[in-house]
Amino acid sequence: MERLAGEVYTVPTDTPEADGTLAWDSTTLVLATVHCGTVTGLGYTYAPPAAARVIDGLLADVVTGISVLDVPRANEAMARAVRNAGLPGVAAQALSAVDIALWDAKARVLGLPLVQLLGAARDDVPVYGSGGFTTYGDSRLERQLRDWVETEGIPRVKIKIGESWGRCEDRDLRRVTQARAVVGPKTGLYVDANGGYGMKQAVRVAAGLADEGVVWFEEPVSSDHPDALAAVRAQVTPDVTAGEYGYTLSYFRHMLAARAVDCLQADVTRCGGITVWLRVAALAQSHGLEISGHCAPHAHVHAAAAVPNLRHLEWFHDHVRIERLLFDGTLDADGGSLGVGQTQAPGLGLSIAGERAAPYRTG
Numbered sequence: 001m002e003r004l005a006g007e008v009y010t011v012p013t014d015t016p017e018a019d020g021t022l023a024w025d026s027t028t029l030v031l032a033t034v035h036c037g038t039v040t041g042l043g044y045t046y047a048p049p050a051a052a053r054v055i056d057g058l059l060a061d062v063v064t065g066i067s068v069l070d071v072p073r074a075n076e077a078m079a080r081a082v083r084n085a086g087l088p089g090v091a092a093q094a095l096s097a098v099d100i101a102l103w104d105a106k107a108r109v110l111g112l113p114l115v116q117l118l119g120a121a122r123d124d125v126p127v128y129g130s131g132g133f134t135t136y137g138d139s140r141l142e143r144q145l146r147d148w149v150e151t152e153g154i155p156r157v158k159i160k161i162g163e164s165w166g167r168c169e170d171r172d173l174r175r176v177t178q179a180r181a182v183v184g185p186k187t188g189l190y191v192d193a194n195g196g197y198g199m200k201q202a203v204r205v206a207a208g209l210a211d212e213g214v215v216w217f218e219e220p221v222s223s224d225h226p227d228a229l230a231a232v233r234a235q236v237t238p239d240v241t242a243g244e245y246g247y248t249l250s251y252f253r254h255m256l257a258a259r260a261v262d263c264l265q266a267d268v269t270r271c272g273g274i275t276v277w278l279r280v281a282a283l284a285q286s287h288g289l290e291i292s293g294h295c296a297p298h299a300h301v302h303a304a305a306a307v308p309n310l311r312h313l314e315w316f317h318d319h320v321r322i323e324r325l326l327f328d329g330t331l332d333a334d335g336g337s338l339g340v341g342q343t344q345a346p347g348l349g350l351s352i353a354g355e356r357a358a359p360y361r362t363g
Contacts, residue, residue: 001068001105003035004060004098006052008363011322015140017133020162020196027318028362029326030055031352032097034105036068041105041347044299045269046319047093049363054094058082063098068109071102075275088247092270099273100299104347113343114302118278121308123341125301127333128190131317132159134168138178144317145182154315154336156188158216161205162196169201173208180212190216191238197221199228206236214238218265226258239263243280244294246271252280256287263311267294274303281307297338298323298330298350305340313338323350326357 009029016025030051034041045051062081063074078098082091107114129148132141141159148154159179161172180189191214197205202220209217217238221228223245233240243265246252249272255261264284268277277300281291290311293300297313297320304310315333324330327350331338343349 001034001036001063001066001074001102004055004063004101005033006055006094006097007031007033007361008049008052009326009357009360010362011325011360013318014321016135017318018135018163019133019160019192020194021165022194023135027322029322030094030097032094032101034063034068034098034101036105036109039068039105039108041068041101041103041108042350042352043097043100043102043104043273044296045093045097046296047090047097047269050090051094051097052363054082054085054091055098058085058091059094059098063102068102068105071099071106072275074102075099075273079272092247092272096269096271096273099275100268100348103274104350108347111346113340113345113349114347115305115340115343118302118306120305120341122305122310124337124339125304125310126312126337127154127297127315128156128158128188128312129154130158130192130295130314132157132175132179134160134163141175141178142182145179148315149183149187152333152336154333155186156190156312156336157183158190158192158218158314160194161191162193164196166193166197166201169205172205176209176212176214185213188216189214190218192218193220195219195222195224199231202232203235206232206238210237216241216263218242223255223260226255226260229260230258233260233262241265241292244270246280248272249276249279249283252283256283256289261289263290263292265292265294267296268300268303269296277303278307281309285309295319296323298327298348301331301338301340302348326353326360327351328353
């Protein structure tokens with residue numbers, strides 16, 4: 001590996017967005033690009049611009065000179081390099097972007113789609129439509145749900161609840177009822193509270209969710225408290241899920257030891273890249289659980305196709321929009337899955353979209 005560089009792209013949302021505990025009007029993607037002779041690999045994370053400074057200032061010198069074929073060696077070297085900076089958080093996001101870029105470059109050097117290099121466990125990767133922000137009015141929510149179910153044929157969808165740190169229970173439940181009416185009885189209905197509820201409150205809300213056939217209750221309480229997640233899990237009907245804020249492998253071990261979830265989530269752009277995401281998947285399988293990829297669908301899809309215990313990937317509204325805008329080579333979710341097994345493009349199959357992406361570059 002000869003050179004590594006970070007870039008920053010910031011894309012405004014199409015409308016103001018919020019979940020149970022946060023609001024935003026733009027999303028930042030930090031791109032890592034590795035250069036190996038005539039081959040360029042790319043990876044990315046959704047993170048603040050500081051992640052690009054970590055890439056350039058703490059990671060570039062560490063990975064330069066390591067063979068692009070030895071991605072785990074580079075991953076370990078990066079983890080050691082950020083010890084004093086603190087691995088969890090921005091440093092882990094930067095490391096993850098570089099790790100993804102290295103896997104992309106390795107597959108390109110070998111002339112293979114990344115899924116073939118990793119070894120496929122499946123040809124098609126299921127997805128679920130994700131958005132349904134608390135800032136949406138009834139008509140916007142209905143339009144998004146219909147687009148997923150009727151236009152794209154996605155058989156499972158998720159909306160945000162826990163509005164204003166759980167202070168809007170009535171509206172939360174009304175929106176769930178609306179969502180069920182829109183998507184019909186056969187579509188899998190998921191909700192995500194982003195840790196907005198208290199423990200007993202989450203159990204009360206879950207009774208209403210069960211009435212509408214909700215099967216996925218994501219972060220009913222903060223994932224900072226796996227024992228509280230476990231307590232909720234023991235009392236509710238929907239599957240309890242969490243893990244998107246895991247930055248180290250030990251985080252996931254603690255989550256599993258607490259019996260906190262029915263399905264473990266992990267984010268390849270946060271947890272340490274593809275190298276660590278595959279380890280998380282194996283850890284989940286050792287506990288008899290499936291794994292679900294959080295957001296960033298095109299960063300996940302090849303690794304997701306390589307694990308036997310995958311449940312699905314999150315087809316997140318913001319990230320689907322951004323990845324289609326910034327990259328060429330993106331996939332479609334028609335029928336509710338990504339057909340990565342049929343791809344012939346090397347690596348991740350993505351390239352930065354040149355002039356289309358340029359106006360959004362901010363660093």
